[in-house]
Amino acid sequence: MEHGLSRRDFVKAGVTTAAVSAMGLSAVEAAGDASLGLKWEKSVCRFCGVGCGTMVGTRKGRVVAVKGDPENPVNRGILCVKGYANAQIHYGADRLTRPLLRMKNGRFDKRGEFVPVTWDKAFDEMERQFKRHYRKLGPTSVGIMGSGQYTIPEGYAAVKLAKAGWRTNNLDPNARHCMASAVGAFFQCFGIDEPAGCYDDIELTDTIATWGANMAEMHPMLWARILDHRIAHPEVRIFNLTTYSNRCSDAADTEIVFKPQTDLAIWNYIAREIVKRDALDHEFVEKHCVFATGFSDIGYGMRATSEYAFPAERDTQKRQVEVELTPEEAVAQRKDPDAHPTIEQRHAAKAGAHWQIPYEAFKQAVEPYTLDFVASLAKGDPDESLASFQAKLKKLADHYADPKRKIVSFWTMGFNQHTRGTWVNEQAYMVHLLTGKYARPGSAAFSLTGQPSACGTAREVGTFSHRLPADMLVALPEHRKRAEAIWRLPAKTVNPKVGSHITKMMRDLEDGHLK
């Protein structure tokens, strides 16, 4: 037998064993060596927000194999199609393997072409440019735009370099873009920025509702867990709320295709149903909840100036100043829909302000969101009948309202990058809290992360403009003092002023405050 053939057979037997083992069934066995005779190291896939545990196998110093880490509590030994790329990414012909510097006539020039240089030359040039601006404009002229894909050690090094070394709090991850609305809602509803659900709720629930989250393609490992649970428990029901049919629809019991933005109205309909049916968990609500509201004339977080806006952004920018209500918005706000009311956006600077209201006021607020009103507004598939869409909405409300059913609502960027993302996150908590289906095994309102280390690194290590490690804040003197003691810094080294968040950093670059 040829050597190549025998190695192939050996590999095939090992891959077979790994695949059979991943089925999680003791009844089936395979006899190959799943280690494939390789040296294996633990690693993490950083291609998406799940952050699956991987095992990377090397032979003679070259990565030749990858498999899902069976010990990882999230992906439990499987990977999605992106797993194929994890090994080969190291050997891509276009991989950047050495520093490139824009140069003209042998010198650094922003308008020059990229030229390979040594690490020494790259660092010398960065140091020269950094010092030039730092001396002139001080610590707020420099910053780091980071990522929710940072590992914990990478993020910690960035915090220490920026906050302890450069004395700037201009450090912020792109996780801000993904999750600012989720975080806003966490603070508004719970006073703290952390999700309360966990992936183990998947195997404990009997109802899953995905809202603007194509988990089958974007969080496939979690979707596989949901479907394994469903195969084993036929009573489990899946609702897929989406603006278009996607792969989650294939396995969903009920697909609800709605018009973009109308998810807010659907949540209000569910809340109205819970009120009408008196399906509240009164004990939970009395013990743990208050009813609150805030301003709705808050604009959209755009800059007041149109100097930097693209033409396509101008209409949105106008809405920063005033908004003409649609007829449906007018109905919901008890205004005359025929009058085309225009609302000046007066409270943009107080978007987070909120105050307590009595339960009666809450009931009145959701009263306009009847099934007829919401179904007409939200039906997203022109080929579907209104009666069919209404029946689906009612079925959804039945599942949220039924006290015997547990339910997990999953969402991701469909909510979190919504123009009213904070509100729609808050509405999910509203319905789960009303029914007491929150922070209990099998019941959760769960904002799926967009990046694997948006919690671990960005939040807890503190790679944000307002944070320090271990959930501490730069604005609090005792937190700065503690960080300074841990970092062995002279007192008052850490800058007490919150830095620019990532969008503000972009605006600072436009304005020349950040170099």
Add this chain to the structure above:
Amino acid sequence: MRDAPINISGIKVGVRPADFEHVRAAIARLPGTEITAAEPAAGRLAVVQERPTLDEQARGLRRMQAIPGVYYAELVCHYQEPEEI
């Protein structure tokens, strides 16, 4: 002597139980696939796929995902040794 290139992956497939036999047959017809374990009651199949390139591996997985009745098809293990090392 050069070893022959090796490119083999193991795949876990979750199947709607009512469609199990139809899915099993459809996967068996895909090029380079071999079903190495099947549990109809649990709706699970273990598949080994051998293809000449990485792109064809990924395409094969996508084709499995597109079969009606397949809830999910995901990678367990992939081995690729392009040349003698």
